[in-house]
Amino acid sequence: xxxxxxxxxxxxxxxxxxxxxxxxxxxxxxxxxxxxxxxxxxxxxxxxxxxxxxxxxxxxxxxxxxxxxxxxxxxxxxxxxxxxxxxxxxxxxxxxxxxxxxxxxxxxxxxxxxxxxxxxxxxxxxxxxxxxxxxxxxxxxxxxxxxxxxxxxxxxxxxxxxxxxxxxxxxxxxxxxxxxxxxxxxxxxxxxxxxxxxxxxxxxxxxxxxxxxxxxxxxxxxxxxxxxxxxxxxxxxxxxxxxxxxxxxxxxxxxxxxxxxxxxxxxxxxxxxxxxxxxxxxxxxxxxxxxxxxxxxxxxxxxxxxxxxxxxxxxxxxxxxxxxxxxxxxxxxxxxxxxxxxxxxxxxxxxxxxxxxxxxxxxxxxxxxxxxxxxxxxxxxxxxxxxxxxxxxxxxxxxxxxxxxxxxxxxxxxxxxxxxxxxxxxxxxxxxxxxxxxxxxxxxxxxxxxxxxxxxxxxxxxxxxxxxxxxxxxxxxxxxxxxxxxxxxxxxxxxxxxxxxxxxxxxxxxxxxxxxxxxxxxxxxxxxxxxxxxxxxxxxxxxxxxxxxxxxxxxxxxxxxxxxxxxxxxxxxxxxxxxxxxxxxxxxxxxxxxxxxxxxxxxxxxxxxxxxxxxxxxxxxxxxxxxxxxxxxxxxxxxxxxxxxxxxxxxxxxxxxxxxxxxxxxxxxxxxxxxxxxxxxxxxxxxxxxxxxxxxxxxxxxxxxxxxxxxxxxxxxxxxxxxxxxxxxxxxxx
Numbered sequence: 001x002x003x004x005x006x007x008x009x010x011x012x013x014x015x016x017x018x019x020x021x022x023x024x025x026x027x028x029x030x031x032x033x034x035x036x037x038x039x040x041x042x043x044x045x046x047x048x049x050x051x052x053x054x055x056x057x058x059x060x061x062x063x064x065x066x067x068x069x070x071x072x073x074x075x076x077x078x079x080x081x082x083x084x085x086x087x088x089x090x091x092x093x094x095x096x097x098x099x100x101x102x103x104x105x106x107x108x109x110x111x112x113x114x115x116x117x118x119x120x121x122x123x124x125x126x127x128x129x130x131x132x133x134x135x136x137x138x139x140x141x142x143x144x145x146x147x148x149x150x151x152x153x154x155x156x157x158x159x160x161x162x163x164x165x166x167x168x169x170x171x172x173x174x175x176x177x178x179x180x181x182x183x184x185x186x187x188x189x190x191x192x193x194x195x196x197x198x199x200x201x202x203x204x205x206x207x208x209x210x211x212x213x214x215x216x217x218x219x220x221x222x223x224x225x226x227x228x229x230x231x232x233x234x235x236x237x238x239x240x241x242x243x244x245x246x247x248x249x250x251x252x253x254x255x256x257x258x259x260x261x262x263x264x265x266x267x268x269x270x271x272x273x274x275x276x277x278x279x280x281x282x283x284x285x286x287x288x289x290x291x292x293x294x295x296x297x298x299x300x301x302x303x304x305x306x307x308x309x310x311x312x313x314x315x316x317x318x319x320x321x322x323x324x325x326x327x328x329x330x331x332x333x334x335x336x337x338x339x340x341x342x343x344x345x346x347x348x349x350x351x352x353x354x355x356x357x358x359x360x361x362x363x364x365x366x367x368x369x370x371x372x373x374x375x376x377x378x379x380x381x382x383x384x385x386x387x388x389x390x391x392x393x394x395x396x397x398x399x400x401x402x403x404x405x406x407x408x409x410x411x412x413x414x415x416x417x418x419x420x421x422x423x424x425x426x427x428x429x430x431x432x433x434x435x436x437x438x439x440x441x442x443x444x445x446x447x448x449x450x451x452x453x454x455x456x457x458x459x460x461x462x463x464x465x466x467x468x469x470x471x472x473x474x475x476x477x478x479x480x481x482x483x484x485x486x487x488x489x490x491x492x493x494x495x496x497x498x499x500x501x502x503x504x505x506x507x508x509x510x511x512x513x514x515x516x517x518x519x520x521x522x523x524x525x526x527x528x529x530x531x532x533x534x535x536x537x538x539x540x541x542x543x544x545x546x547x548x549x550x551x552x553x554x555x556x557x558x559x560x561x562x563x564x565x566x567x568x569x570x571x572x573x574x575x576x577x578x579x580x581x582x583x584x585x586x587x588x589x590x591x592x593x594x595x596x597x598x599x600x601x602x603x604x605x606x607x608x609x610x611x612x613x614x615x616x617x618x619x620x621x622x623x624x625x626x627x628x629x630x631x632x633x634x635x636x637x638x639x640x641x642x643x644x645x646x647x648x649x650x651x652x653x654x655x656x657x658x659x660x661x662x663x664x665x666x667x668x669x670x671x672x673x674x675x676x677x678x679x680x681x682x683x684x685x686x687x688x689x690x691x692x693x694x695x696x697x698x699x700x701x702x703x704x705x706x707x708x709x710x711x712x713x714x715x716x717x718x719x720x721x722x723x724x725x726x727x728x729x730x731x732x733x734x
Contacts, residue, residue: 012047014034016036017043018034018037019045020034030046032045032046032047036093042096043093044096045092046094047090068158070083071135072135077130077154078094080094097148097154099147099150101143101144102143102153103142105142106142109212123205127155127199127202138201139157141182141205144157181214182205183228184201184255188229196260200250200255203259206250215234244405245268245405246259267353267407268407270353270358271353346377346378348399349374351404353406354407354408356410363384364384377399378400378401381396382397393410415470416469418440419452421477423457423477426454426457427453429450431461446465446466448466450464454477455485457485458477458478460475482577483578486533488574489527490721491523495518497518519592522722523720524589524647526646527649528653529559529716534559535554542570543566548713553636562715564709564710567717580721584659585719587669587675587685588670590688591700601700604643613651614653615695616690622692655690655716656688657686660676660684661680684705688702692714
């Protein structure tokens with residue numbers, strides 16, 4: 001919006017604001033104290049000045065100030081409430097600062113060293129926050145530093161701020177904006193700026209807070225800019241010498257050598273905080289004051305004038321003359337002794353600034369305990385620096401009049417942590433940290449909860465204490481039983497006698513009265529083989545068919561789409577892996593284990609129920625969700641109650657392959673319960689029904705058959721293990 005300009009009245013009438021007083025007038029705008037009536041709060045109203053209103057660039061800066069400041073949300077940056085048009089111009093409504101400006105506090109001469117440190121650190125935090133968001137201030141000075149009623153310092157006036165992330169800028173190349181006493185050398189020269197320019201300006205402000213004056217003064221901006229570029233700042237007074245190294249870093253001419261890190265700045269202030277005032281500053285009579293007393297100053301004072309001591313008192317000229325006489329007498333009397341004296345070596349405050357802040361500093365030699373700010377002669381000093389979480393280090397520090405504050409930095413004590421584990425493919429987790437384990441992961445020294453697991457091995461969980469630059473933990477996992485690792489459980493089936501293919505309902509197999517079979521004890525899987533177990537066989541190279549789960553889920557779901565030949569592969573693989581002998585059950589074993597002593601149509605009784613099995617529609621065929629049967633297709637193994645002998649899912653879920661060749665008749669069933677090898681061996685028997693089957697296919701005597709290579713989504717299997725010993729005495733009879 002390009003507003004035209006008009007004269008600002010003494011008390012402008014702005015809707016929703018009651019003007020209370022005019023508080024300031026700057027080069028760009030007038031500032032009024034006002035009450036925002038609807039919000040019922042005191043605010044500052046800043047209205048663009050008529051003198052610069054016609055200048056489009058300055059109008060844009062006025063808008064930019066509000067837009068930038070509104071994006072900055074920090075306790076030490078002024079808050080913007082509103083920006084809106086007013087008559088032929090516009091205004092900014094912002095937080096009203098009742099505590100005045102830093103300029104006023106510096107002029108009062110009442111800023112203490114601690115107070116100056118508190119203020120400058122908060123301003124540095126605000127400045128650093130703005131830098132992280134991509135904005136440099138470019139005009140940091142005492143006049144732009146205000147105070148709230150609670151004494152909180154606040155950075156204001158982002159009118160000439162610059163975005164670090166956008167090339168579009170109101171300042172053309174070579175133009176100079178800012179306040180000359182506080183400009184960095186690169187700003188004074190009109191060069192490209194970054195955040196380091198603000199750190200220089202902050203250093204000038206800090207210098208002025210400590211001393212009461214800026215380090216450079218000149219009669220015109222050009223001369224002042226040259227001083228910023230070429231002249232070193234005057235050294236700090238002796239009682240502020242502990243700040244000298246920090247000030248040198250802040251006011252470095254080259255940006256790349258300038259301190260521009262908030263952490264480093266904070267570390268310097270922390271180290272300086274407890275340094276006592278230099279005793280040299282408390283000396284009543286200095287060499288310069290004695291020269292003045294003897295008439296050696298360039299501008300002589302009258303005999304009746306008084307002179308100021310460094311402590312601020314006054315001493316008459318007569319006293320100075322008397323003191324001169326005393327010193328002359330003392331010089332004559334003590335001259336002979338003086339000739340034989342060795343003049344004491346000069347001493348300077350010794351300060352070690354550490355990163356991290358608060359690290360412990362001790363002398364490695366015989367200098368005694370380290371005390372921040374203690375006066376020491378020039379020379380090299382070895383100090384040992386330690387801090388929790390960092391590697392200790394010994395530094396040799398050259399101490400002199402020009403190097404009194406020494407910055408040292410420790411490396412974080414990260415330990416390269418490695419787990420040397422057997423087996424090598426084990427999975428490793430560190431449970432009490434978020435980062436994922438990788439070989440050589442850098443960790444802080446300390447205790448870590450380690451979890452190591454691998455298929456076929458007992459999981460290990462234990463705490464380990466790591467230290468040093470490198471640490472290797474040796475782990476040997478204990479191999480567990482192969483069946484346990486695969487979550488395969490077997491149920492012991494007692495030996496016994498029963499009539500196969502017959503129940504209390506009468507003859508069921510093509511007019512055959514059934515066949516009496518006597519079985520030796522054996523073991524049968526409590527559940528059908530799952531995808532989890534099948535996938536382990538595939539991964540180990542024992543099974544070739546990856547088996548399609550049809551999108552119904554793997555894991556604990558029964559494996560489907562496996563042929564009779566596939567089931568034989570799995571049995572052979574598991575036998576080799578465990579050193580035991582497993583095979584598909586015979587038809588006689590399967591029915592015997594499914595009955596669990598029952599002579600009913602189903603192991604639980606004569607009535608079919610979805611409470612006990614996963615099966616299909618009554619009128620054939622297709623999956624059905626009904627009551628406890630929550631699955632349209634296969635259900636996870638063990639989802640229904642086991643029979644009396646602890647075997648699950650013998651009815652429904654999936655048809656189960658058995659060893660026997662197919663035959664329509666009961667004739668020829670071996671009386672010892674072994675597999676029938678006569679008949680059509682290109683087809684093998686399936687028992688138990690599936691999720692797809694109607695109720696009649698769920699009966700204990702129901703049978704089906706498929707070719708040995710057929711892979712249907714309704715077919716699965718389970719295995720048995722037959723002991724080699726003879727049947728136990730007292731076998732059960734069904």
